[in-house]
Amino acid sequence: MRLSKMLVPTVREVPSEAVAESHKLMLRAGYVRQLAAGLYIYLPLGWKVLARINRILREEMDAIGAQEVSMPVLQPAEQWQQTGRWSEIKEEMFRLKDRGGRDMCLGMTHEEIMTWLASREIRSYKQMPQIWYQIQTKLRDEARPKSGILRTREFLMKDSYSFDISVEALQRSYKLHEDAYHRIFARCGLKFYQVESDTGMMGGAVAHEFMAVSPAGEDDIVICPSCGYQANVEIAGSVPSPFASGEPGKNEKSEKSAAPGEEVHTPEKRTVEEVSRFLKEPPQRFIKSILVISEEGPVLALVRGDQQLHEKKLQRIIGPFRPALKPEVKDILGVEAGFIGPMGHGDKKIKIIADFALRTGSFITGANKPHYHRLGVTAGVDFSASWHDIQVAKEGDLCPKCGHPVKMEKAIEIGNIFQLGTKYSQALNAFFLDEAGEEKPIIMGSYGIGPARIAAAAIEQNHDKDGMIWPENIAPFDVEVIPIAGDDPDVDPAAWRIYEELAEAGIEPLIDDRDLRAGVKFKDADLIGIPRHIIIGGRTLKEGLVELKDRRTKEIRKVSPQEAAAILKEEISIRKAECGL
RNA sequence: CGGGGCGUAGCGCAGUCCGGCUAGCGCACCUGCUUUGGGAGCAGGGGGUCGGAGGUUCGAAUCCUCUCGCCCCGACCA
Numbered sequence: 001m002r003l004s005k006m007l008v009p010t011v012r013e014v015p016s017e018a019v020a021e022s023h024k025l026m027l028r029a030g031y032v033r034q035l036a037a038g039l040y041i042y043l044p045l046g047w048k049v050l051a052r053i054n055r056i057l058r059e060e061m062d063a064i065g066a067q068e069v070s071m072p073v074l075q076p077a078e079q080w081q082q083t084g085r086w087s088e089i090k091e092e093m094f095r096l097k098d099r100g101g102r103d104m105c106l107g108m109t110h111e112e113i114m115t116w117l118a119s120r121e122i123r124s125y126k127q128m129p130q131i132w133y134q135i136q137t138k139l140r141d142e143a144r145p146k147s148g149i150l151r152t153r154e155f156l157m158k159d160s161y162s163f164d165i166s167v168e169a170l171q172r173s174y175k176l177h178e179d180a181y182h183r184i185f186a187r188c189g190l191k192f193y194q195v196e197s198d199t200g201m202m203g204g205a206v207a208h209e210f211m212a213v214s215p216a217g218e219d220d221i222v223i224c225p226s227c228g229y230q231a232n233v234e235i236a237g238s239v240p241s242p243f244a245s246g247e248p249g250k251n252e253k254s255e256k257s258a259a260p261g262e263e264v265h266t267p268e269k270r271t272v273e274e275v276s277r278f279l280k281e282p283p284q285r286f287i288k289s290i291l292v293i294s295e296e297g298p299v300l301a302l303v304r305g306d307q308q309l310h311e312k313k314l315q316r317i318i319g320p321f322r323p324a325l326k327p328e329v330k331d332i333l334g335v336e337a338g339f340i341g342p343m344g345h346g347d348k349k350i351k352i353i354a355d356f357a358l359r360t361g362s363f364i365t366g367a368n369k370p371h372y373h374r375l376g377v378t379a380g381v382d383f384s385a386s387w388h389d390i391q392v393a394k395e396g397d398l399c400p401k402c403g404h405p406v407k408m409e410k411a412i413e414i415g416n417i418f419q420l421g422t423k424y425s426q427a428l429n430a431f432f433l434d435e436a437g438e439e440k441p442i443i444m445g446s447y448g449i450g451p452a453r454i455a456a457a458a459i460e461q462n463h464d465k466d467g468m469i470w471p472e473n474i475a476p477f478d479v480e481v482i483p484i485a486g487d488d489p490d491v492d493p494a495a496w497r498i499y500e501e502l503a504e505a506g507i508e509p510l511i512d513d514r515d516l517r518a519g520v521k522f523k524d525a526d527l528i529g530i531p532r533h534i535i536i537g538g539r540t541l542k543e544g545l546v547e548l549k550d551r552r553t554k555e556i557r558k559v560s561p562q563e564a565a566a567i568l569k570e571e572i573s574i575r576k577a578e579c580g581l
Numbered sequence: 582c583g584g585g586g587c588g589u590a591g592c593g594c595a596g597u598c599c600g601g602c603u604a605g606c607g608c609a610c611c612u613g614c615u616u617u618g619g620g621a622g623c624a625g626g627g628g629g630u631c632g633g634a635g636g637u638u639c640g641a642a643u644c645c646u647c648u649c650g651c652c653c654c655g656a657c658c659a
Contacts, residue, residue: 010620011591011592011593011608011609012592012593012608012609012620013592013593013594013607013608013609014592014593015592015593016587016592016593016594016652017587017651017652017653018652019652019653034651036650036651037650037651037652085659088659089659091582091657092657092658092659093659108659109659111659140658140659142657142658143582143656143657143658144653144654144655144656144657144658146652146653151658199659200658200659218658416659418659446659448659484617484618485617486617486618487617516620517616517617517618517619517620517621518617518618518619519617519618519619519620519621520619520620520621521618521619521620522618522619522620523619523620524620526619535618537618538618539618540618
């Protein structure tokens with residue numbers, strides 16, 4: 001491809017709205033343009049990257065026996081009503097009516113339609129297993145699109161669905177996907193983790209997410225370097241690191257916290273942070289008391305001062321709840337928020353749920369009277385509670401599996417896999433007859449990958465101050481040929497000769513045949529990030545040499561023009577073989 | 582949906598608090614000459630409903646009201 005004929009509008013300055021590195025670079029290097037919030041135009045280079053990613057997706061999906069189909073984006077309400085998601089999902093679904101007044105929606109995912117198809121076409125256990133997939137546009141009216149193409153309202157998704165006769169068979173389909181996903185992300189050159197994840201509104205029992213490590217990521221994941229436990233913080237269990245009361249660094253005031261029952265005046269000091277600073281005691285010495293209203297009445301949740309209440313974990317214990325309003329706190333506990341303590345609420349039928357971290361040791365907490373806190377509060381003596389893990393895991397907590405300290409990483413969710421079970425098949429009457437002639441619901445799984453997120457994650461993980469550095473398999477081109485002609489008439493023919501040889505060898509070259517200064521071509525080449533450059537310049541050509549440049553290392557090798565294409569051809573085929581192509 | 586920020590030439594910005602001459606700068610663009618291995622130099626030139634509507638005023642980019650859009654933090658995220 002000739003760069004002079006291609007729409008690659010590189011710019012020196014970045015539109016100020018871009019924050020994420022991948023977003024800035026995609027705009028600067030002319031890969032995408034924004035149409036509106038969460039809506040992006042893919043320019044030729046961007047589209048080419050997606051095409052290469054999609055090719056890998058197809059190869060790996062086909063390799064596990066999955067079959068590609070294509071489903072409508074515009075869908076009738078009926079199937080969504082049958083599964084209940086028509087009403088469960090709220091503003092996030094784009095809805096519309098057709099001219100006949102029928103309710104329709106734009107598909108945000110395709111469980112309903114895939115299952116509907118299965119319900120019509122799968123009758124017998126003999127027809128399974130089946131895996132159907134598509135690479136199709138999804139639409140979600142996101143509350144907050146952000147970070148360029150990382151979170152958009154319209155996006156491409158590879159979604160596949162497995163249909164099996166039993167849970168064991170589902171697990172086989174699940175495993176096939178797991179392995180395929182590992183190959184896909186490895187071929188795309190990503191550093192990633194597979195983590196345990198929340199099933200959310202998808203339903204089902206088992207789910208994993210594939211996470212590409214990046215500071216631009218929206219998810220926090222817990223990683224145990226010792227035993228390999230890996231989980232999204234949304235579900236990660238963890239054991240809070242114990243706070244030894246006798247540890248060094250405590251001052252004389254700490255002694256007071258051991259004096260049971262003593263109350264101290266803490267005027268206008270409400271938050272743990274404020275009281276902690278006022279009393280010169282670390283947050284670990286405090287009990288944080290949070291009043292919430294569940295469907296069965298008020299619940300007092302207790303975590304240590306340095307901990308964060310994990311709402312999903314609490315919800316799993318007490319069911320749906322909401323935080324109590326300020327006046328409710330006063331009504332129910334008799335004291336304003338900020339000075340609540342867990343003591344003496346036994347008579348009020350308030351359930352107390354406390355994190356394990358508070359089980360031993362003595363703590364400081366609200367004294368249940370305005371502007372006072374109490375020292376030396378001990379579980380079992382001053383209050384009783386039912387004990388659970390209700391805290392958000394954080395760096396330095398101990399692994400729930402092996403007790404080793406865990407670390408936290410920010411990550412981009414690039415794929416997910418769910419064992420759905422029968423939620424959709426039951427609702428949509430997708431039944432089959434087994435060997436015994438008995439009617440059973442199909443056991444399903446669903447599996448997603450976001451190609452645009454792969455692209456963004458690849459940039460996040462592979463760039464430098466000059467621009468992108470694409471992993472070989474998903475770069476828009478394999479090689480960029482850069483003639484630096486000056487007034488040397490031999491340069492262009494030599495460059496084109498190499499270009500042709502590369503193309504004939506099945507390598508995709510891009511040639512910068514624009515009539516521009518050398519500096520501009522170099523800057524653009526670095527920005528665009530094609531991993532290999534061949535520079536044909538007048539000076540070196542007179543010495544009978546051209547330059548092979550590695551975009552990542554900036555290393556330059558001088559070789560003869562005759563052998564340049566052959567060398568690259570060999571290196572690229574070796575690389576591809578290593579990546580399992 | 583809550584909180585914050587920003588809309589001035591294609592892009593990046595200044596000017597807005599404290600109203601006042603012809604709305605300015607850099608990049609990009611056009612013409613000419615010179616230059617030509619890391620975003621060239623000089624000279625000349627084109628390009629603006631100051632997001633939109635209404636209001637205050639002799640006078641509004643600037644003050645007031647409403648509105649639309651975009652970004653960030655949070656909530657949400659199938």
